[in-house]
Amino acid sequence: MIKKFINLYIEGFRNIGNTGKQLVGILFFKILIFFVIMKLLFFPNVLNKNYKTDEERADHVIEQLTTKIK
Amino acid sequence: MDELVSLVNWSRGQFALTAMYHWIFVPITLGLTIMIAIMLTRYYKTGNEEWKTMTKFWMKLFIINFVVGVATGIILEFEFGTNWSNYSWFVGDIFGAPLAIEGILAFFMEATFIAVMIFGWDRVSKKFHLVSTWLVAIGSNLSALWILIANAWMQYPAGTVFNPATARNEMINFWDVALSPVAVNKFLHATTSSYIVAALFVISVSSWYLLKKRNLFMAKKSMLIAAIFGLISSIMVIFTGDGSAYQVAQKQPMKLAAMEGLYQGKSQAGLVAIGILNPKKDITNDEKPYYFKIEIPYLLSFLSNRDINSFVPGIEDLIYGNEEHNILSAEEKMARGQVAIKTLQEYQKAKKSNDTANLTEISKKFDPNTKEGEHFLNNYFKYFGYGYLNDPIELVPNVALTFYSFHIMVSLGFLFILLFIIILLYVWRDTIEKKKFLLYLGLWSILFGFIASQMGWIVAEVGRQPWIIQDLMPTVAAVTHLSVSTVQTTFVLFAIIFTTLLIAELRIMFNQIRKGPDNFKK
Numbered sequence: 305m306i307k308k309f310i311n312l313y314i315e316g317f318r319n320i321g322n323t324g325k326q327l328v329g330i331l332f333f334k335i336l337i338f339f340v341i342m343k344l345l346f347f348p349n350v351l352n353k354n355y356k357t358d359e360e361r362a363d364h365v366i367e368q369l370t371t372k373i374k
Numbered sequence: 375m376d377e378l379v380s381l382v383n384w385s386r387g388q389f390a391l392t393a394m395y396h397w398i399f400v401p402i403t404l405g406l407t408i409m410i411a412i413m414l415t416r417y418y419k420t421g422n423e424e425w426k427t428m429t430k431f432w433m434k435l436f437i438i439n440f441v442v443g444v445a446t447g448i449i450l451e452f453e454f455g456t457n458w459s460n461y462s463w464f465v466g467d468i469f470g471a472p473l474a475i476e477g478i479l480a481f482f483m484e485a486t487f488i489a490v491m492i493f494g495w496d497r498v499s500k501k502f503h504l505v506s507t508w509l510v511a512i513g514s515n516l517s518a519l520w521i522l523i524a525n526a527w528m529q530y531p532a533g534t535v536f537n538p539a540t541a542r543n544e545m546i547n548f549w550d551v552a553l554s555p556v557a558v559n560k561f562l563h564a565t566t567s568s569y570i571v572a573a574l575f576v577i578s579v580s581s582w583y584l585l586k587k588r589n590l591f592m593a594k595k596s597m598l599i600a601a602i603f604g605l606i607s608s609i610m611v612i613f614t615g616d617g618s619a620y621q622v623a624q625k626q627p628m629k630l631a632a633m634e635g636l637y638q639g640k641s642q643a644g645l646v647a648i649g650i651l652n653p654k655k656d657i658t659n660d661e662k663p664y665y666f667k668i669e670i671p672y673l674l675s676f677l678s679n680r681d682i683n684s685f686v687p688g689i690e691d692l693i694y695g696n697e698e699h700n701i702l703s704a705e706e707k708m709a710r711g712q713v714a715i716k717t718l719q720e721y722q723k724a725k726k727s728n729d730t731a732n733l734t735e736i737s738k739k740f741d742p743n744t745k746e747g748e749h750f751l752n753n754y755f756k757y758f759g760y761g762y763l764n765d766p767i768e769l770v771p772n773v774a775l776t777f778y779s780f781h782i783m784v785s786l787g788f789l790f791i792l793l794f795i796i797i798l799l800y801v802w803r804d805t806i807e808k809k810k811f812l813l814y815l816g817l818w819s820i821l822f823g824f825i826a827s828q829m830g831w832i833v834a835e836v837g838r839q840p841w842i843i844q845d846l847m848p849t850v851a852a853v854t855h856l857s858v859s860t861v862q863t864t865f866v867l868f869a870i871i872f873t874t875l876l877i878a879e880l881r882i883m884f885n886q887i888r889k890g891p892d893n894f895k896k
Contacts, residue, residue: 309489316493323434323882327441330878337871338445342452346864349455350854351463358540363722365463365541369851370719 382853384861385457388868390835392449394828395872399443401827404518404565405572405607406436407511409599411504418504428592430495431891432576435883437492442879447521449868457861461842461852466542468534468551469524476520484513518568519561526557528843529834530625536755538721538740546742556621560834563614566607567827570790573604574823577797579887581816584807589890597816598801605794611787616677622837623678623686626844628769629837631689632776634674637663639688639696644669645677649781651774657689657767689773693766704766711761714754759841762851771839779832786826793819 320328351361410432417425451473454462462469490498490506498506527534533550534543545551577600583593623630630636635651636643649667672682679686685699695703717739724732739750763769797816800806806813840848 312493312497313489315497316489323438323886326882327438330875331441331444334445334875338448338452342449342864342867346867347449347452347456350459350856352455361463362539362541365460366538366718366722368460369464369541370715370722 377858378850378853381856381858381861382849384858384865385453385853385856386849388457388861388865389450389453391865391868391872392446392453393831393835395868395876396443396446396450397828397831398824398876399439399446400518401568401571401823402439402575403436403443403514403572405569405603406432406439406575407507407514408569409572409576409603410436411508411511412599412603413596414504414507418500424591425595427891428595431592432596433492434886435579438879438883438886440488442875442882446872446875457854457856458842458852459854461847463541464543464847464852465527465843466534466537466540467545468527468531468543471545471548472520472524472552476517484510484517487513515565518565522561522564523552523557525834526554526560527551528841529560529838530554530556530621531843531846532556535742535751536740536758538718538737539725555617556625559614559617559621563611563618564830566610566614567787567830569607570604570611570787571820571823571827573600573607573794574790574819576600577604577793577816578818578820581813581819582887583890585810585813585817587807590807592891594801594804594806597797597806601794601797601801604790605798608787608791608794615784615787619677620680626838627687628689628692628771629776629833630678631687631692632771632773632837633780633833635663635773635777636674636686636688637690639686639691639699641675641685642672642683643674643678643686644671645673646781648785649777651777653774656773657693657770689770693769704760704763704769707757707760708763708766710754711757711759711763713761714750714758715761717750717754757845759843759846759848759851762848763840768840768848771837776833776837779829779836783826783829783833786822786829790819790823790826 317324317328351364355361355364410429413425413429413432416422417429454469487506487509490503491510494503494506531543532554533545533547535546536542537544551557576596580593580597580600583589584597619630622633631639634646635649637655637657646664647668647670650665652661652663652665655661655663674686675684676682678684687696687699687701691699691701693704695701695706717736721733721736721740723729724736738744738746740755741747742751760769793815796812797806800809800812838844840850842849842852
């Protein structure tokens with residue numbers, strides 16, 4: 305069953321036409337841009353990056369939330 | 375403060391750009407999968423090869439849309455972690471749980487069966503292929519369900535309790551979150567209105583074929599399915615829109631007041647059908663709110679409270695308060711919010727100094743099962759977000775943008791109903807290809823569909839400002855303190871990448887439409 309399913313994918317991708325190839329190209333380009341370039345360079349998870357434990361993260365957020373914005 | 379406002383505005387602009395771009399693809403995916411499943415069902419039942427070719431053609435357009443649109447939503451999640459880190463932490467698992475369910479259940483269901491749908495022709499049984507296609511339609515709609523539940527919680531935070539030790543909201547009842555009246559209405563309204571956009575997409579492409587006198591069978595049959603699907607969806611949208619507006623009236627009265635440009639609340643309030651706002655009017659002056667308006671008597675009161683005599687609060691009532699109708703003033707709410715923030719501050723101080731007795735005492739205030747907790751949560755923490763505001767005027771959203779977006783959306787919605795009915799009539803009489811004006815209207819209707827759909831989100835998101843979480847957290851407290859230039863850089867980067875992707879999609883899509891379905895009779 306699993307083999308049949310995998311074959312469906314392999315054969316399917318083997319037989320895609322030019323438009324299909326273009327689309328697969330766009331898909332890989334997007335994944336590269338979104339997950340490699342954007343996520344790593346521009347969109348780090350600020351709290352995970354700057355604080356090691358959940359307690360530190362919680363303390364930081366509480367500090368931010370309890371400092372009145374001027 | 376100026377820099378903070380600039381940071382919030384750029385961060386909001388970036389989020390809006392990403393969300394609006396993402397929402398170009400979503401409505402077509404949600405509705406087109408259902409229409410494809412209907413066409414495939416027709417093929418399964420009749421064995422007519424023309425239905426098969428037609429299904430394959432729309433499936434191709436669906437795949438183009440799906441591939442270009444897929445994963446654009448993930449950028450929104452990146453932005454939560456980077457630009458809205460305080461918010462991201464504060465919401466805790468409320469956002470995480472629905473998104474995880476979306477990833478595990480709906481996305482995998484969609485991803486698995488989409489392969490069978492695309493590659494399964496003549497490779498799996500007809501029945502399994504049909505079932506898979508329906509499962510793709512159900513899966514894509516389920517994907518939308520979870521993210522809309524998360525969005526609904528931001529509009530009406532139900533089923534959770536705030537834990538001061540972790541600074542996070544914790545889910546106490548999954549069903550209160552998932553089946554809150556706001557979530558149910560939001561899901562139904564967003565999906566049914568998306569079906570209309572998808573129906574207009576099919577009508578638009580079919581109109582082009584009819585104008586070119588090509589692929590007449592496919593174009594007429596597709597138009598018939600799209601017009602019926604669009605009309606049924608439009609009727610559903612009237613009910614789901616009414617349900618959504620009722621929830622807005624109950625949970626976000628300021629948004630409703632902005633949608634209607636209602637400054638002074640009144641009983642037996644009429645609904646503005648058409649109107650032009652006076653741009654000079656704001657809450658600080660006595661200018662007339664409208665240059666011109668046509669109202670439907672009593673309708674706003676009825677839609678808001680199911681009672682034609684009921685009182686609908688205006689912007690002034692919500693800012694200055696209205697004792698007669700038990701509406702607290704913004705200043706009172708701000709004072710209570712400040713008490714809530716101060717209590718959290720005291721909790722943190724006690725925690726840091728290991729003052730166990732004080733910590734236990736303050737903890738009771740955050741526990742809904744204690745008497746102190748019930749009192750504090752209902753009278754003070756409920757207004758937590760108001761404590762961040764400096765001026766009550768900050769509570770008023772952009773009235774003109776909310777008002778016009780709402781009225782354009784509703785007006786277009788009714789025009790679409792008319793369009794679907796007229797198209798159905800002429801397809802039924804088999805004279806549609808002679809109605810050039812109608813075909814041109816059909817061709818361009820998709821643009822108006824997108825406008826209406828995006829306007830709906832503008833009403834929902836601009837209308838609830840300044841809140842990122844209604845009453846609990848304003849955007850100004852949620853934003854990460856990055857430099858404005860960093861956000862500007864990513865904004866421009868997004869604009870370039872998204873525009874490139876959109877151009878790529880349109881080129882591939884137009885090319886495919888020009889080629890038309892394979893082996894199809896002219």
